[in-house]
Amino acid sequence: MKKRLSFLFQEGLREKPNGVFFVIFTIISISLSVFELWLGSVGNMSPYAYAVVFLTGILPVSFITTRFSKTSTPVLVAIDYILAFLVMGAGLHFILKMDVLLSRISGVDPLSLLDIMSGIIILVAVLELTRRTLGFGLTLILLVGLGYTFFGHYISGTFGHRLITIDHFIEEMVFTTNGIFGAPVQVAATYAFLFIMFGHFFQKAGAGQFIFDICAAFMGKKVGGLAKVAVASAGIFGSISGSPSSDVATTGSINIPMMKKRGYSPVFAGAVEAAAATGGTILPPIMGSVAFLMAEFTGIRYVDIAVASVLSAILYYLGIYFQVHFRSLKLNLVGLPENEIPRFSTTFKNGFYYILPVIALVWAMLSGFTPSLAACIGIAVTFLLSFVRRSTWITWRHIIDIFTDIVYSIAPLTVACATAGVIIGVINLTGMAGKMTSLIFTMTGGNLLLSLIVSAVICVILGMGMPTASVYVLVAALVSPALIQLGMDLLPTHLFLLFFSALSAITPPVGVAAFTASGIANANPIAIGFQASKLAFVGFIIPFMFVFQPSLLLQGSIVEIVFTAITAVIGVYALAAGYENYLFNSLNVWKRIALIFAGIAMIYPSFIINIAAGTVIISIVINDYLAKKKNLVINSQVIEFE
DSSP, X not given: OHHHHGGGGSOOOBOOOOTHHHHHHHHHHHHHHHHHHHHHHXXXXXXXXXXXXXXXXXXXHHHHHBOSSSSOOHHHHHHHHHHHHHHHHHHHHHHHTHHHHHHSOTTTSOOOHHHHHHHHHHHHHHHHHHHHHHOHHHHHHHHHHHHHHHHGGGOOSTTOOOOOOHHHHHHHHHSSTTTTTSHHHHHIIIIIHHHHHHHHHHHHTTHHHHHHHHHHXXXXXXXXXXXXHHHHHHHHHHHHHOOHHHHHHHHHHHHHHHHHHHTOOHHHHHHHHHHHHHHGGXXXXXOTTHXXXXXXXXXXXXXXXXXXXXXXXXXXXXXXXXXXXXXXXXXXXXXXXXGGSOOHHHHHHHHGGGHHHHHHHHHHHHTTOOHHHHHHHHHHHHHHHGGGSGGGOOOHHHHHHHHHHHHHHHHHHHHHHHHHHHHHHHHXXXXXXXXXXXXXXXXXXXXXXXXXXXXXXXXXXXXXXXXXXXXXHHHHHHTHHHHHHTTOOHHHHHHHXXXXXXXXXXXXXOOHHHHHHHHHHTSOHHHHHHHHHHHTHHHHHHHHHHHHOGGGGTOSOHHHHHHHHHHHHHHHHHHHHHHHTBSSSBXXXXXXXXXXXXXXXXXXXXXXXXXXXXXXXHHHHHHHHHHHHHHHHHHHHHHHHX
């Protein structure tokens, strides 16, 4: 019996279909991609309408690309196809009746039996696909939410709520933008899809090799050059892909084996890749899909979010870079051989035009174009530039491959967004956000710092095995009201939650990026998670700092921002040396502790604190440098004597 029910706790088997169903999958992928390009460039539809159209394509694709269980049988495969046709039929019913659905008044105009049945099919499909694509963790959260919705009126006191009927629940979840077809799916159907498409075109045009070669030309000669190249390349691709796990799978398949070959341990190699890929979510100008969700939730312009994240993202990657540097010094791992390092002048001359799509993308967003249109412009520029060289031409065959790859890769993200929409709907229907605020206040006594710590822990717990976008959506709905009620501004509140939602991809025990890296590195995923969290230490510190000091978000005078940037970089350097237990020599315990505490103090923008901490850091650096010189002199004398 246990064996029969074990499938409930497992994800399904992800694979592209074969035969006639691959043809169907390809047709849906092409149709959806063309629809998205039309919608992003010249199309005009209501958010509810394009969300319905998008899910009508994605949900059937999800069923035929994610099997019922890891061990599939002909009967179960038949069930997959039946469910795919059922959910597509329900979606087509919504599309054909769209004019009526858009003009009806919720709670007043009645729904037909066919309407309700179609709504139930879509809701059940989302629940089952959540189990298949995201595992039992998020499915359990969804089931608990549904149980609370229907039985919460039996609870007395603060956490009780009024009776919610099934008809009312279905209407809210499926026939309004308060549930499945809400903001998360709308973002997946516009910004996320098109920016992922941009990334695929960018890579297919040959930009991936150009980025790797440029990074190698800059950093290849340095100590630990290969690991530093991995940090830069994984970060850049992570910003475009918006998925730490898929970025690790893409760039890590090259970077991790090469790092292991050069002498890095499997755990460290996997951790470098996982930490760098995870940081892509906070790295402008693209920041994956989560920043677009934040823009939808808060009403803050995406450009303002990206600008506010610049310094924090730079500090995050400097933290990883410095730790890689000190680890490489400690292990005496030199740079790449001269014959493996591409010449910068030659590389830039042959591929400088790959910078143009990114410039076009940034220009479009700064000029006030919608992010969707900006992505379309970037795609068009990339497509045209692919014809500069014969070897990088993007042909019709390549375009079809891109379209099928996008739909295949975005299906789990879309399911996660649909699930998040249901959970948000449950939160709104039951008033859970206000109750969560009361719970946080009870736990922390209204203390802001304690509330931030609790919020960070909630992000990490909810992020166990979940995509970053889903984690952010949940905490934005549940936790942000409490922090704002404590007096925090909107931007730092949501950036704080976004940072910790991203970091949940590497935090043990279940960090999706760490688990992906472990499969490539052949190392323990928990060990990789701990090492990646250590490499990403800045990401755990900076959000607490910018809540109290907005200059870290580039808010304030030029003098304040410059001073903050300089002291923060020094602090990150000191922290990295302390964590790696190495500067110019191995450090004793007191120097190490002093560097860690002084480094944290330097990141906090306070003139008096920074002067005191800076004095400590400079003293230790000079002392360790002189000790190294003294050791070199002694060693040379010993050699001469011998």
